[in-house]
Amino acid sequence: MYIKQIIIQGFKSYKDQMVIEPFSPGTNVVVGRNGSGKSNFFAAIRFVLSDAYTQLSREERQALLHEGSGSAVMSAYVEIIFDNSDNRFPTDHKEVVLRRTISLKKDEYSIDKKVNTLKEVNQFLESAGFSKSNPYYIVPQGRVTALTNMRESERLTLLKEVAGTQVYEARRAESLKIMTDTDNKRGKIDELLDYIKERLAELEEEKEELRGYQDKDRERRCLEYAYYHKEQVAVQEALEELDDARQGGMEDADENREAYTAGEKVIAQLDAEIHKLQQQMELLRIDRRQLDEDRRDGAKARAKAELAVKSLSDSMSAQDQAKQQHDAELNQVRKAIASKETELARILPEYEKRKREEARIKQELDSAEASRQRLFTKQTRSSQFRNKGERDAYLKKEINDLSMTLSQQKANRLDAEEEVKNIEASIKQLEKDVADLRAKNEGFGDSRKSLADDKTDAQDTLDKLQEERKSLRREEDKLDTILSNARREKDQAERELSHTMDGETSRGLATIRRLKAENDIPGAYGTLAELMEVSEAYRIPVEQVAGASLFHYVVDSEETATYFMNALQRTRGGRVTFAPLSKLRSRPANLPRANDAVPLITKIKYNPEFDAAFQQVFGRTIICPNLTVAGQYARSHNCDAITPEGDTTNKRGAMTGGFIDSRKSRLQAVQNATEWRNKYEQLQNEFQNIRKQMEKKEQEVTHATGEVRKREQKLRQMDDGYGPLRVELSAKTSQISREQDRLEAAIKRRDAVDRNMKDFSDTLAAHEAELASDFKKALTADEEQQMETLGQSVQDLQKQWTEISRGRRELEGRKQILDVELRSNLQLKLDQLTSQGFETSSGGSRGNLKEAQRELKKAQNAVASIEARIKENEQEIETTESNIAKLEKQKSAKDVEQQELAKDIQKYQKRLEKSVQKKALLTTRATECAKNIRDLGVLPEEAFEKYERLESKNVSPLHLPYMMISIQH
Structure with a gap:
């Protein structure tokens, strides 16, 4: 095994990925200049294999990450690939890849690309010889110098560590401790074995005692079984007797x-009929109160009309006498006016003729006087001027002055002419106004009568509309009472319905009804209970099958259901289960078809549109005559x-049932609530319709009242305007007189201007003629002759002129007397009498009398009609009271029967309660006996026969405890 490659x-x-070329299996030497990364390469190997870089903090991990220009390095890793040809690592692979990855937040190891913990990595390395107790397989700088400078004790410790003796010592100490614990446990086991031997000896003795106890206990259990069995049989017989007695009493x-x-049910029907009659009685009493009020109003109106008729009848005779006297005076004045106007018409042409003749003679006189005066002036001018030049200068000056004066006179003539025309136009307009006023004055009675007739017609229309409004108000009051009763019944029905369901469902259905009323939602149909019709015989089974599903709300789609659910959630309006028809799918059920098995859904009437909803609830249920057949x-x-009684059974054999109070029917409650809700809505619509009719009638009454007031105002204005009419007529007449005087003065001014203009024109012509003549000291012979002539x-x-003027003045005086007599006396008196004609005329009074008589007749007819209606109302009240008394008597008799x-x-209930209590005691005793028998366990065969004939009195429960004690002893 050796390091094959490092990445x-x-x-x-x-910074970037550095893949070191494969190493040799022998010795490898890394050389390079300072800063080339030799130390970091060595540190990378220690980073993976040594414990020098364990438990690194965030800052220490940050220090190991590359720091330099460019983007920051967020993670780093060192990967060592081992050659595992000798299988030092137990992986069955030729190569083993060990990687350590660090970042700011993590530090993890992986072996062959699988994440491992540090402990697992250390164990993996120890399996290959990399022991934590011998960390000298990596020799960093300074380690050799430190080893050579160690003391002997330190070297001994180092040798022990290298040789692995410390691990041996630790393991040896642990083994010694385990051996000590094992010796202690062996001692305890020996003690326990000794105790068991002692207990076995004791148990041998107790076994013999137990054998004797079992014999006695067997006898005791046999006796107890005999006693409890006999008691159980007696209790069972008593229970059967109770059941037989209860079954016989149950039928009764x-x-x-x-x-x-x-x-x-009969009492409920009687209560409903009585309640209905009481409502009818309440309406009749409301009608009676309204009729009594109408009768009082009618009596007042009749008395008022009778008083008005009497008052008007008494005043008619005095008005007739005044009218006769007035008519006589009016005829006399009209005759006098006709006579004066005839005389005036006769003298007026002669007056105008003499006036024109006087003006002509006056004009000739003035002309002759002016000509003679000019000749006198010319005669004296010879002594006034020395020569023709002075005379001509004077004449030219006079001609200029006369020309200017003549121009002024022409302007005055135009002003005077315009003034005459204006006054004549004013007089013409005043005469027209006077004629109109006199026509109004004379036709005032007819106009007033016409207005009075219009006012009467408007009043008749108003009275008719008020009667119609009063009738509508009665209907509104009656309907309001009915609506209040319907509201109470609806609220009561809805309360009873809400008691048949939980509160959340009740509030939810109320919220849905409100939403449907506020918004037109065509896809909301109603609850199952509202959408079905079931006969009374099948209400109980339908209610038992449906249960709470009766109040599932049927809608057309999920969208409608979602809308309602969101609204209920938003307003916290309760909870409702919805049944969207678009999502309901019912599978056909295998229901029997027989006389004693009928599908329950066939007994329900509903719209086929909702078939899916009803099939979902009732589609798998049949109705059978009894529970046996149903099962x-x-x-x-x-x-x-x-x-039909509501007992149910299902396919699993479970049965439910019992007494069901048919009076608390959910379907009946839904039907009652729906009926009263629909009736209330219908009454509300009728009430709103009456309200609209009332509003319309109020508008018509207001309009009719306005028409009456308009006509009254016109009549009042006519009456009030009659005085100003007379004043205006008098003022216009006086104004005509003043305008005529002004016209006469204006004509005189115009005539004077004409005369002056003629004089100035003649003088101007004479001056111009004189200016053209020679200057002489005396007049010519012709001029002398002309002066004399x-x-x-x-x-x-x-x-x-004196003669004609005297005749003209005489005629003018007579004319003025006639004008004054006509204008200032007779015409004013005629106007006054015409005005008095309206005031003293009995036509208005006669019209008022007819109106009062008509009002009296109308009031009498109204009172008679009200009396007839009151009589009819009393008969209806009497009939209704009789029916109520009859029904209450029937109800009282039925109440007595119900009480019995x-x-x-x-009584049966009390007997049944006693029987139930007794049965409960017996059942408890039977249960105790059965429990006691069960507690006896498995009995020997002799227990069922040995004490069968033993009398119960020989063995009682009191003896059993003593037997038990003796057996125990």
């Missing part, structure tokens, strides 16, 4: 129990069987 990587200065008890159960079919066809014309025209049956059942 180093990552160790100290060897079953009949009483069946009768009691039937009576409970036979269960064993022969490898299925489950059940009786103008003087005569002025006198004549003055006389004519309950007493009989209780």
Whole structure:
């Protein structure tokens, strides 16, 4: 054996893998310059073979790893390949590979690429001669010098270590210790053998005593067997008598129990009918309270209407007298107005004619006067100016002034004309307004009557809608009461249903119902109990077979089930078992087909869509008439069987059963809860529908009330606006008078401007003519003649104007008197009488009277209708009370029967309890006898015959202990 090859990587200065060339079997020498790695090569061999590098810390392992430029080395190994041709290593291989690998966190050995512990490696090396006690197969630097410098004692110790004597001494000490322990154990064994010999002698003596004891004990056991056997037979006979008596009483008890159960059902039906009638009675009483309230309101309305009719009837006569007097005055005023207007129409043309004639004469007079004045001025101008130049300058100045004045007068003429037109337009608009106001004034009564009729129609519509709303409110109150009762019944049914299952399932089903109500989930169908219909005769077997599966929830797929499960987990809403139809697969069962064996699933009605779910639960069960037949079919066809009473047996022969209270049926509880839940939802929908109708009716009533108020407001505005209408009419009439006065003044101003313009134009023309003529000291003959003629014309025209003016003033005075009489007296009086016509008219009162009479008739009809309904309600209440009393009487009689049956059942129950107690005592005694007989062990043959005729009184349990004591002695 020798080192054949060494491989180093990552160790100290060897970063990359270094494979040393194969060594010689003889002596090998490693030479090289300083720093070439000779020492590290030697350290690598010691790293694998020597104990110099054992128990390395993390820092020491880090120091052995290569450190240099480049990436850090995380692990290192040294591998030594031995030539094993001489089989020094027990591996049966020609080569042995020993490797040691280190890193920051590990230090492990491997032999032939298999990981080994340090202890296993040391043992492996010792097998080849590498002993820890002789570590001198590796001689490091300084070791030879140290050996030569040793003292003699140290050398002796070294020689012993090299020779292996220390190992021998240790092994020898261990062997001596083992020999000492062996001698001690041999001494103890000798003592034990001596004790056994002594005990054998004692046991020989006891064997003889035991033989005598066994004879006596055999006799005792024979006596005990005879006693216990006789007692066992007596107890068995007593038990058989009790069973016979109990079986005879059970038939009567079953009949009483069946009768009691039937009576409970009858009482439950009577309670349901009484409860239904009581609810009906409560609704009738609610109707009665509402009818009484309506009757009080109707009586108040009728009294109010009667008072209004009486008051309006009393005021009608006084209004008629006032109207007659008013009509007479109105006719008289209208005749006076017609007379004055006729006279005014007659004198008005003559007045206008004289006014025009007066204006014409006045214009001619003014023109002649102005011409004569100009001639006088011209006559005096010769003495005023010295020559033609001064005269012409003066005339030019006068012509310029007159031109400017004439321009101003033209502007004044336009202003005056515009003022006249504006006043005329204002008068025209005022006359139109007055005509409209008078038309309104005269047609006020008809308009008010029309508005009053509209208001009456709107009030009728409002009354009708209020009656409909009142009817809906009654229906809402009635439905609210029914809904409250239904809610109580539903809660009671759900509480009873929740008592038939665990709390987690109950909460889970409630959560699923809430989720279905909030979200439309088409794939959620319901529990098995909700999806089936079973006749009452088969409810018990169906419930017993299904058990908790009745409340498994059927869904269409795993996705729906996952959705519900996540929701239940998220909200902590309970726990439910789901049955996804897409995953259910039921294998066909080999069920018998006979008259006394019917598949239970055929007695269940359900939607074929859910067949997989029902087959999963009920598909392997048959129903048989009794437990014997059920057991036979269960064993022969490898299925489950059940009786109509709920007793079950399976294919393994296990039987379960007993009394089942049919009143606590799960299916009945589910049916009741479902019925009340559906009824409650239906009533809720009806209640919501009534609420919507109420909201719609409230809107209609609000709209109708608004219409009535609008019409009342219009009527009130018309009534309130009638006074302002008269004031406005009077104001408009006065304004017309003022505008007419303004118009007359404006016309006069316009005429004055026209006259001034004519005078200025004539003067301007005269100045221009004079300017064109020669300057003379005196007038010409023609001008003198013209002056004389103008003087005569002025006198004549003055006389004519005076005469015509006097006639015009007379007509104008008469016209003014007529205008004042018409405008300030008669027309105002007509307006006043027309206004008073509405106030004193009896038409409004008659309309109010008719309205009051109509309201009275309506109130009387309403009261009569309410009285009829009250009478009908009283009859219904009386009938319902009679029916309730009859049902309560029947229930009382049935309660008495139930009490008698309950007493009989209780008596039987007490007898049965006593019998059970006695049977329990006898059974306990029989068990004790059997136990005592079993405790006697194997008996001799003589025990069954020797004491068979022995009387029990000769041997009693009191004697047995004394016999036992004597035998022991």
